[in-house]
Amino acid sequence: MTSSEHQLTAAAPFDFGLSLRFVGGFSPTAGEQQVGSGRLVKALRVGGETVLAEVSAQGSAVDVRLTGARGDAAVEAALDRIRFFLSLDDELEDFYALADDAFRPVVERLYGYHQVKFSSPWENVAWAILSQRTPRAVAVQAKAALIERTGNLFEADGIVYPAFPDAEQVAALDDLAEVIGNVRKAGYLQGAARRWLDLSETELREAPYEEAKEQLLSLPGIGPWSSMFVLIRGLGRMDEMPTEKEFLRAAARVYGRALDEKELIQLSERYGPWRGYWAHYLRADG
Known part of the structure; x- marks a missing residue:
């Protein structure tokens, strides 16, 4: 099978070790990749095919070995997916300059960490539906069953790497409710998959924030x-921040006191368009 070597450049500062640490502890994708010895090995869906990416880095130089990407268009799409997944273009110095006294130690600990997103915003949409009002273990099991049903597997060196199915694959399933064990969620997921096919990921990345949000709100579920x-963790749009209990606990840990939603919003105003990154760093530091 054809393999090719490539190099991407991350905006400095960039610490790939922190990216690997985050991936290793991210439960929605547990077991879907290999992380260790300074390397990430992960299967991705590109152009209707499953491709294996092996990623390592020295400083801002990010080396990528692709296996299974057939043709220049597939290679370019895979490299774009990796660049976006690892947020290599995020320039963080302006964000760091905003750090308040309580947050500055978090910046020091996570200096050079670029947010690792879901491997695609569509995967993030699907996870949002699968995990709504559902125990994490049940959602993980449903996601694994969905991957197994679509058979997006890449075997290398005796290890099987699963890739999350495309929206096209999910839209075409006639037994989705049986696969994930939930009729209501299957309806939302399949409806979202069909609607997703009419959207442009590029537009969602680049459109004005409220327009992108409106398009996402048009998805069932x-x-x-x-x-x-999805705007934050799938598309890297950092204009807003979550206010759920887990985030409140993370903020309380850093700021040394219990915070209500109003206080949290007041603290976030300092970070302007970086408030989503601020929130992600608070969570990632836990």
């Missing part, structure tokens, strides 16, 4: 909280 979740 995606409400205000889920749309913000």
Whole structure:
């Protein structure tokens, strides 16, 4: 099978070790990749095919080995997916300059950490639906069953790497409710998949924030909280921040006192368009 070597450049500062640490502890994708010895190995869906990416880095130089990407268009799409997944273009110095006294130690601990997103915003949409009002273990099991049903597996060196199915694959399933074990969620997920096919990921990345949010809200099963979740963790749009209990606990840990939603919003105003990154750093530091 064809393999090719490539190099991407991350905006400095960049600490790939912190990216690997985050991936290793991110439960929605647990077991879907190999992380260790300074390397990330992960299967991705690109152009209707499953491709294996092996990623390592020295400073801002990010080395990528692709296996299974057939043709220049597939290679370019895979590299774009990796660059976006690892947020290599995020320039963080302006964000760091805003740090208040309580947050500055978090910046020091996470200096050079670029947010690791879901591997695609569509995967984030699907996870938002699968995990709504559902125990994490049940959602993880449903996601694994969905991957197994679509068979997006790449085997290398005796290890099987699963890739989350495309929206096209989910839209075409006639047994989705049986696969994930929930009729209501299957309806939302399949409806969202069909609607997703009419959207442009590029437009969602680049459109004015409120327009992108409105498009996400048009997806079945995606409400205000889920749309913000996808905007931050799937699209890297940092204009808003979550205010759920887990985030409140993370903020309380850093700021040394219990905070209500109003106080949290007041603290976030300092960070302007970086408030989503501020929130993510608070969570990632835990």
